[in-house]
Amino acid sequence: MTVLVTGGAGYIGSHAALALLDGGRNVVVLDNLSQGHRWAVPAGAAFVEGDCGDYDLVRRVIAEHEVTAIMHFAGSIIVPDSVIYPLEYYYNNTVNSRALAQAAVDSGIRHFIFSSTAGVYGEPETTPILEDFALKPISPYGTSKMMTEKMLADAAIAHDLRYVALRYFNVAGADPAGRSGQTSRKATHLIKIASQAATGVRPKMAIYGEDYETPDGTCIRDYIHVTDLANAHVLALEYLEKGGESDVMNCGYGRGFSVREVIDAVKQVSGVDFTVDLAERRAGDPAALIAGADRIRQKLGWKPVHDDLTAIVRHALDWEESLKGREVSAA
Ligand SMILES: NC(=O)c1ccc[n+]([C@@H]2O[C@H](COP(=O)([O-])OP(=O)(O)OC[C@H]3O[C@@H](n4cnc5c(N)ncnc54)[C@H](O)[C@@H]3O)[C@@H](O)[C@H]2O)c1
Ligand SMILES: O=c1ccn([C@@H]2O[C@H](COP(=O)(O)OP(=O)(O)O[C@H]3O[C@H](CO)[C@H](O)[C@H](O)[C@H]3O)[C@@H](O)[C@H]2O)c(=O)[nH]1
Structure with missing residues (x-):
């Protein structure tokens, strides 16, 4: 019984692989290393370099490793890039997910986490956002993910597959034990950027x-620690294995912090008063954007343990320091 983790050389997938291994499961990571790093794959996991959209390869990996479930993290993740290169995003996030789902169904995989x-x-x-709100993505990235959700929903009706x-x-932070963290070559996320400014990786x-309609004028987001998110994946898999129905669930804590509050926390925890400009x-x-976060707690029994902005920032900063000297571009 092995879990196939696509994108397990990347940020969230590597944390999920750690959580699965910590729970005593076997893991095989499939990653094309377009963004991830071979060294980010946890030591206890098998690794196959390749594309999650390669149907024959996926079938082979499933057979050779006796895979019984798939966690599908592989994808392209930068929202503004998806506006510039929409067809690439639909290809990598939707077309490749279709091939993966086909390979899963044809191989008799019954449990799929997306x-x-x-x-x-x-x-x-309005906010908090509940799962049954209308889906109206405003970027090709969001649409590419919505389309994959719809495909899975239809496949689950037609086949013996639940998802x-x-x-x-907003996913942030790093493994508290320092085994993994956010390493993407092209950083765009707020806590990553602020951590790079605090550690001197970027000048400011x-x-x-x-000028947003929020108390301090900056945007508010629901930041979730990557380790709590990884554990949610393990619980979601256990839920399916116990016979749970296919479902969609928000992953957030149900509270938000403004951009300014986050930057203040990074300055306070790091002790570095880095330069912050005001831009358009x-x-x-x-x-x-704040998650309505009841469903995941009720259905999975998820109990987050890192709902603490200071801890999220501390772990992100520790990881950023540990990256110095490794082969990762800061751009
Ligand atoms: N980081 C966030 O805040 C966030 C928020 C919402 C959703 N997600 C989703 O979570 C997933 C993981 O995101 P992440 O932040 O870990 O990104 P990441 O870029 O760190 O990891 C993605 C991994 O997938 C690999 N990959 C990409 N395309 C592939 C393909 N076709 N075949 C095999 N491997 C491929 C990359 O090499 C990389 O290792 C993505 O699907 C992303 O859309 C992320
Ligand atoms: O250098 C920066 C980086 C970000 N921000 C601001 O910080 C907030 C958070 O931005 P991120 O780029 O960190 O995250 P997003 O909210 O844009 O998007 C992330 O969270 C979304 C849900 O909230 C989706 O999950 C999406 O896939 C994921 O990338 C935004 O107001 C953004 O404008 C800055 O002010 N400066």
Whole structure:
């Protein structure tokens, strides 16, 4: 019994692989290393370099490793890039997911966990955001994920496959034991950028807009620690194995912090007063995104243990320091 983790050389997938291994499961990682790093694959996991959209390869990996479940993290993740290169995003996130799902169904895989995003909701009129809100993505990235969710829903009706799509809010932090963290070659996420500014990897950073309708004028997001998120995946798999129905679930804590509060926390924890410029609003940023987070707690019994901005920032900073000297571009 082995779990196939696509994208397990990347940020969230490597943490999920660690959580699975910590729980005593066998893991095989399939990653094409387009963004991830071979060294980020946890030591106890088998590794296959290749594409999750390669149907024959996936069938072979499933057979050779006796895979019984799939966690699908592989994908392209940068929202503004998806606006510039939409067809590449639909290819990597939707077309390749279709091939993976086909290989899963044809191989008799019955349990599938999918990395979705709060981006499927677009700009909701009210917050917190519940799972049954209308899906109105405003980027090709969000649409590519929504399409994969729909494919899985239809496949689950037609075939002996059940799935959980986890809609992540803002993922941040790093493994508390320092075994993995955010290593993406092209950093865009706020806590990663601020950690790079605090550790001298970048000279300064900017706040994208201070004129939103929020208490301090900057955007509010629901930051979830990557280790709590990884554990949610393990619980989602156990839920399916116990016979749970296919479902979609938000992954967030149900509270938010503003961009300014996050930057203040990074400055406070690091003790570094790095330069912060004020820049124009970034296109497509909703003012506030907070998860309605009851469903995942009720259905999976998920109990987060790192719901603490200081801890999230501390772990992100520790990871950023540990990256110095490794082969990772800061761009
Ligand atoms: N980071 C976030 O805040 C966030 C938020 C919502 C959803 N997600 C989703 O979570 C998943 C993981 O994101 P991440 O932050 O760990 O990104 P990441 O870039 O660190 O990891 C993605 C991994 O997938 C690999 N990959 C990409 N395309 C592949 C393919 N076709 N075949 C095999 N491997 C491939 C990359 O090499 C990389 O190792 C993605 O699907 C992303 O859309 C992330
Ligand atoms: O250098 C920076 C980077 C970010 N921000 C701001 O910080 C906030 C958070 O931005 P991120 O880029 O960290 O995250 P997003 O909210 O844009 O998007 C992330 O969270 C979404 C859900 O909330 C989706 O899950 C999406 O896939 C994921 O990338 C935004 O207001 C952004 O404008 C800055 O001010 N300066």
